[in-house]
Every structure is written in C-alpha cells, then in structure tokens.
Amino acid sequence: MTSVYFIGICGTAMATLAAMLKRQGMQVRGSDADAYPPMDRFLAAEGITPWLGYDADHLTDDIDVVVIGNAVSRGNPEVEAVLARRMRYVSLPEMVRERFLWKSRPIVVAGTHGKTTTTSMTAWALVASGADPGFLVGGIPRNFGASYRLGAGDLFVIEGDEYDSAFFDKTAKFLKYLPFVAVVGNLEFDHADIYPDLAALRLAFRRFLALVPSNGRVLLGCDDAGARELQDAAHCPVETFGLDAGADWRAVDVEHGAERTRFDVVFRDEVAARVDLPLIGAFNVRNALAAVAAGAAVGVSPDASASALRSFTGVRRRLELRGVGKGVAVYDDFAHHPSAVRETVAALRAAVAGGRVWAVFEPRSATSCRRIFQAAYAEALAGADEVIVAPVFRSALPPEERLSEARLVADLVAAGTRARHLPTIDAIGDAIVGEARAGDRVVLMSNGDFGGLRETLCRRLGEPAAPADA
Secondary structure, eight states, X not given: OOEEEEETTTSHHHHHHHHHHHHTTOEEEEEESXXXXXXXXXXXXXXXXXXXXXXXXXXXXXXXXXXXXXXXOTTOHHHHHHHHTTOOEEEHHHHHIIIIITTSEEEEEESXXXXXXXXXXXXXXXXXXXOOOEEEOSSOBTTTTSSEEOXXXXXXXXXXXXXXXXXXXXXXXXXXXXXXXXEEOOXXXXXXXXXXXXXXXXXXXXXXXXXXXXXXXXXXXTTOHHHHTTGGGOSSOEEEEESSTTOSEEEEEEEEOSSOEEEEEEETTEEEEEEEESOOSHHHHHHHHHHHHHHHHTTOOHHHHHHHHTTOOOBTTSSEEEEEETTEEEEEEOOOSHHHHXXXXXXXXXXXXXXXXXXXXXXXXXXXXXGGGHHHHHHHHTTSSEEEEOOOSOTTSOTTTBOOHHHHHHHHHHTTOEEEEOSSHHHHHHHHHHHOOTTOEEEEEOSXXXXXXXXXXXXXXXXOOOOOOO
C-alpha cells in the first residue's frame, strides 16, 4: 500500500491520520466540501493540498485504498465511484488499526468525558518517563503541539471514541482499536443521534472491554456509576481509580489552588506518589489518576508518571486560559454534556477568590441541542454567578425535540441564578465586556467555534487571544 485517498479529509481526525500516513512515506491525497481553520492550515503545513469539492475524476487508478470519513454518506459522487468501481475502502478506525495498532500494545482511553485530557496525560507521562509511544488524540496537547506522534516503541495511546465509524459501519470506533489497556473514566448517555438509549451505549462499552486480552488491564472510574457497572464485562484484571475510598488508585489529601492541584496517589492503601498538577478541577484529578494507573499497567512507576505530570500543561480547548484583559480571565472549554458543564463550572468556582464565574453556553452538539437534557443543563449551570445561553445551533430540529433556551433561563432564574438568553454573538460580547469586572472568570463552553466569540471577546477586553484550534 503506497497511495491513500481520503474522502472528507478536512475533518480533524481524518486530517490527522492523513498526516500520519504521509510521514510514514505514503502518497496522500483527498477531498472535502470545504476547508476551514485550523485544519486547512494543518494540512498545508503537512504538505497536503486537498481537492475542494467532490468529483469522481479525483479517484485515479493508482490509488490503493480509500478512507471514507464518517461525515460522508451515500450520494457523495466519490463514494458512488468507489462502490461502482469496486475500489478498496475502509473507515478511519480500520486504517488506524491496520497501520498503527496490530503490532502495538494499545492503551485506549474511553468514556463520556475526559478522554482527550487523559489520553494526553498518559502519552506525556510515557514520553517523559523514557518510553517512545505513538499517540492519536482528538485535541492538541500543549506539551506536544500536535494531535499525534509516531513512536518507535511498542506502545500506542489512543483516544477511544464511541461514535460510529462510517456510513457502512455504524459500530463504535473504539471496537477497532485492539485495547491492551482499556480506560473508562465514566459512562453517561450521549450521542442521541446514533444511540437510542443508555442501554445501547452501555452495550458498546461492554463489547469494547470484552476485547482486552487476559494479560491486559481494564481501568474503571470508581466515582461513576456507569463505569463501575462495566466491571463484569472484562476478562482480565480490573483496577479502579477515583476519589472514592474504595478505589484501587485513589487521590487523598487533595489541595485545590487557583492554578494548580496537589494530591497523593494511594494504591491499595500504600502512598505511591505525590502529584503537583498545573491544572484545576476534580475531574483533572481523576484524569491524572487514570494516567498514573495506565502507566503502571505497562511498567511505568507511579513516581515517574507523577513527575511528568508536574510539567503537563493541558490540552487546547479544555479549560484553556485564552487571555486576561482588564482583569477578566477568559477560558475556552469543549464542555457540552451536562456533567462536563457542571464539572467545569465547579472547577472555576473552587479556584475563584472574590470574583464571579460567568458560564457562557452554546448548545451545539447533536445531543446538547436536544430537549433530552433540558433539566440537567439547568442543574449543571446553576453553580455559576452569571449564565448566558446562546442560540441553539441546530435550529432546524423540530421544536418538540429542540432544547428551549427560554425554559433553561427560566429554570435557572427560578433557582436563584442570574441567567439570560442573548440572540447573537455580538450581544453576548457586549454583555460580558460591559458588565464583567476585574477578578471575574468567563468560560465559553461549546464543541464548536462559538462564532469567533473567543477571539472577539479577548480583543475587546484588550488581550489578544491564543490561536484557535477548533
């Protein structure tokens, strides 16, 4: 195999895989409907120029295999040409498995929340401890400056996505990833567009854990009921991690600071390491515990992992400080599930001394736009001092299915939280710039670009924003 073609190459994961294959010496080409920042810049830096627009003529006879992205469906002219000409085609996770996982010991990090950060922490701990792993993650770890690494060792750390693989394969991506160590930090209902209920999602996770060999390891978040319920799906040793007193890997003597978190790692009643993490939030304590436990499962000492985590600087768009202007700190966060929103607000609340927490929420993902979590979002946002709800991104959803911004605001106000719905990005910016004061922390929560609000807000407050990465 020397020539690969990507249909939908400008998606984050597709572009990353394309770059990985090119660096392995393969000829890489591809197409997409359009190209937007940051992936257009990423592909250009990797020496890949995609076709913009789909055309069957792009598919030349020298192509060995076509990777079809999961955003692409029947009716796409290139897909139709691939099928009609009986060209070899695969999904993204199949190609990842073929090229990077068969000869590796994959550490696969799964769960509803925290996958990207935990994967990044684990990869950093392994590299800093002297291992040479590859990794593939759905974000950009600041320590690496890239979402992938081609390692020479036998370890490969990968974020295990439960979303479907392609139009021709509706099973979860992580079922292709050959886990040697499987991490599941939590399990809650999500992806309402492809899973009808929690039971269907839980079944996918149980099948994932059933793939771990008997000499592998399963690590489960002890603080989450959904993860705990998966224990009997494993056919290998299982260890738990969390703040719960019954966890195998436990954090004790936790100290939450304004910018750092410190705690002792206890493994089965023995203090194994002291972590001084330059991140905030109880969720990051759990993420770090998972990384330490994953490292231990492949021979890295807890002390070595803890030492590495002292210099772990986080992942872009995960409670990332984008700028401070006029004393107002602006954070960017990918949170869109109610539990992630609640944890993000709680982390800032614990870190704020005297200032207010502003939670600015854009319902954008396929699940957050739907009414299924209407009450849960009101509970999740109630910990903030000021809440601004942006318009639902998927306004084409039928009203009976769509999250109601007005009801969300009304529920928050009834619970005693100052909240409002503002109809435009400009109006949201005006409110924050006009009312936020020194010492306040503003967190913008969306799984998209939020209409450029991050950059606009930092500019208006007088502080240039860090470069956008999603």
